[in-house]
Structures are given as C-alpha cells and as structure tokens.
Amino acid sequence: MKYSTYNNFLCIEGISRSLLDLDKTLNCGQCFRWRKLPDDTWVGTIDNKIFMAKHKEIDGKPCIITTANTDEWENILHKYFDLDTDYESELTIPSDDDFANKAYEFGKGIRILRQNKWESLISFIISQRNNIPKIMSTINKLCMAFGEKLEIEVLGKKYTDYTFPSAEVLSKLDISDLDGIGLGYRDEYILLAARTIVNKQIDLDKLADSKVTGYQAVDELLELRGVGPKVANCVALFGLHKLDMFPIDIWIQRIIDTYYNGALNYTMYGKLAGLVQQYMFYYIKYV
DNA sequence: GTCCAGGTGAGTG
DNA sequence: CACTCACATGGA
Numbered sequence: 668m669k670y671s672t673y674n675n676f677l678c679i680e681g682i683s684r685s686l687l688d689l690d691k692t693l694n695c696g697q698c699f700r701w702r703k704l705p706d707d708t709w710v711g712t713i714d715n716k717i718f719m720a721k722h723k724e725i726d727g728k729p730c731i732i733t734t735a736n737t738d739e740w741e742n743i744l745h746k747y748f749d750l751d752t753d754y755e756s757e758l759t760i761p762s763d764d765d766f767a768n769k770a771y772e773f774g775k776g777i778r779i780l781r782q783n784k785w786e787s788l789i790s791f792i793i794s795q796r797n798n799i800p801k802i803m804s805t806i807n808k809l810c811m812a813f814g815e816k817l818e819i820e821v822l823g824k825k826y827t828d829y830t831f832p833s834a835e836v837l838s839k840l841d842i843s844d845l846d847g848i849g850l851g852y853r854d855e856y857i858l859l860a861a862r863t864i865v866n867k868q869i870d871l872d873k874l875a876d877s878k879v880t881g882y883q884a885v886d887e888l889l890e891l892r893g894v895g896p897k898v899a900n901c902v903a904l905f906g907l908h909k910l911d912m913f914p915i916d917i918w919i920q921r922i923i924d925t926y927y928n929g930a931l932n933y934t935m936y937g938k939l940a941g942l943v944q945q946y947m948f949y950y951i952k953y954v
Numbered sequence: 955g956t957c958c959a960g961g962t963g964a965g966t967g
Numbered sequence: 968c969a970c971t972c973a974c975a976t977g978g979a
Binding site for chain 1 (some may be wrong): 973974975976977978
C-alpha cells in the first residue's frame with residue numbers, strides 16, 4: 668500500500684473500484700449500518716469507532732481517502748474489507764455458467780466484510796421476512812436505544828453514530844424494553860440469542876476459527892431460536908467469514924429456478940462460493 | 955384495504 | 968420427510 672495525504676486525510680493509493688467498490692460492498696445487503704453522505708462519503712462504525720471513507724481520483728489514479736490513520740487502516744479497515752484475500756485468483760466460475768459470469772462482471776469490487784460476529788448474528792435474525800430498508804431502520808433504533816453514542820468531527824462538522832449493543836447489555840433486558848424498536852415477533856429471538864452467547868453455550872469466536880468448517884458452524888447456529896438454514900448460512904458467511912457458504916433466500920431461489928432449472932450445485936464455485944452468491948444477489952436486485 | 959419483505963417454528967399427514 | 972400456516976411491522 669502506498670500512502671499520501673489529501674487535504675489532511677489519509678489517501679491510500681492504487682485501490683481501484685474493481686478491487687474494492689465501497690458502494691457495492693456497503694450497499695449489497697451484507698451489512699446494514701453504513702450510510703452515504705450527499706458527497707459520496709461513507710460513514711460507518713466498526714466495533715467502537717466511527718470511520719469515513721470515499722473514492723477519489725487523484726492525478727487520474729484511483730484512491731481511497733479516509734479519516735483513519737495509517738495504523739487504523741492497516742489494522743482495522745484493511746482487515747474489515749478483507750483485502751488480504753485475493754479474490755481474482757481464487758474465484759472459480761465455469762466459463763459456460765452465463766448467469767454467474769454476468770453477475771460477477773456486474774458485482775466485481777464487492778468484498779465480503781469481516782464484520783463483528785455478534786452484530787451480524789442479530790442483524791440476520793432481524794432480516795428474516797423483512798425488507799432491507801426496514802432491517803436498517805430497526806437495527807439503527809436498537810443501536811440508538813442500547814448502544815453507546817460515538818462522535819467524529821470532520822472539517823468542523825460532527826457526525827454521530829452508535830455502537831452495536833453488546834450481548835451482555837441485551838441479555839439483561841426484559842422483553843418489554845424492546846417495545847417500539849420495531850422488531851416484531853423477533854424480539855424474543857434477540858434476547859434468547861443474547862443469553863445463549865453470554866452463557867457461552869455458543870462461542871462465536873470459536874466458530875470463526877479456521878479449523879471449524881462452515882457446515883459445522885451452521886449446525887451450531889441452528890440451535891438458536893429464530894435461526895434457520897438461511898440465517899445460519901448468512902451468519903456463517905458474513906459474520907464468521909466462511910466464504911464457501913451459500914445462503915439461499917427467495918432471491919437466490921428465484922435465480923436457481925429461472926437460470927439453473929431448479930437445482931444449483933454451488934460447491935462448484937469452490938472456496939469463494941459465498942462471494943459468487945453475493946454477486947448473484949447484488950445482480951438480481953440492482954441490475 | 956392488500957401485498958410483500960435476504961424465514962422460521964409448529965403442526966399435520 | 969414434505970407440506971401447510973401464523974407470525975409483527977411498515978412501506979408501496
């Protein structure tokens with residue numbers, strides 16, 4: 668990585684949109700808390716800190732400029748955007764698989780984030796039978812009610828966000844404390860999940876270990892109430908970074924029915940099957 | 955008013 | 968196993 672500065676912000680040079688596309692990555696339905704300002708700057712919270720980042724061309728070369736310092740870029744954001752993994756060389760899409768190749772061309776630049784595991788578990792429990800705008804507003808309300816307020820000041824303007832509430836905090840709540848958040852019938856699932864995590868009946872850090880396969884992780888996650896096959900696969904893929912997992916929701920099912928005659932052996936996409944799934948999801952929703 | 959959204963749990967045969 | 972049905976909420 669080559670660094671420079673631009674108006675006192677850190678500038679990371681040489682990051683093209685085909686390597687990392689912030690718009691696709693943060694807007695493709697794997698995360699729900701980043702927001703885009705009118706000047707195309709993305710604002711979001713990773714664990715306990717707010718960051719801002721945007722694409723910028725400087726002297727005709729693609730860059731990312733960010734409020735992070737070099738230390739934060741290398742230790743937090745670089746990891747968060749999974750830039751250690753070389754997607755290009757590990758991707759295996761058969762050349763005669765027209766739909767997957769079209770989806771890849773359209774979605775190139777999507778990264779599978781290394782998100783907070785707990786946040787992704789709760790987020791995907793909330794996602795069931797909900798649309799993306801509703802998921803985002805519900806999670807936001809949950810964070811405003813039970814997270815900690817964060818602030819960042821940039822060019823004299825203050826931006827506010829909240830941490831995602833910890834399992835410890837949520838485990839102590841009564842079900843009625845969640846009134847008004849908009850969780851609907853999922854409220855009890857959230858509290859039960861929080862207690863299961865606090866009790867260490869399920870340890871997300873252990874499940875994320877590379878010795879644990881995605882299928883093993885899914886099996887454990889299915890023990891949670893409100894977690895079925897689809898949510899478990901999403902948590903394994905987006906929360907535990909099991910990149911070979913392939914969540915099948917109604918959109919992916921429609922793709923399988925329409926373009927694959929009702930059956931798709933996704934294991935042919937290999938180690939990065941989950942990335943292919945995300946290209947497909949992004950393509951069918953936004954093309 | 956009706957329909958739908960990145961599904962799941964419970965009940966039935 | 969495969970198939971139904973109810974389930975909170977809010978926007979279109």
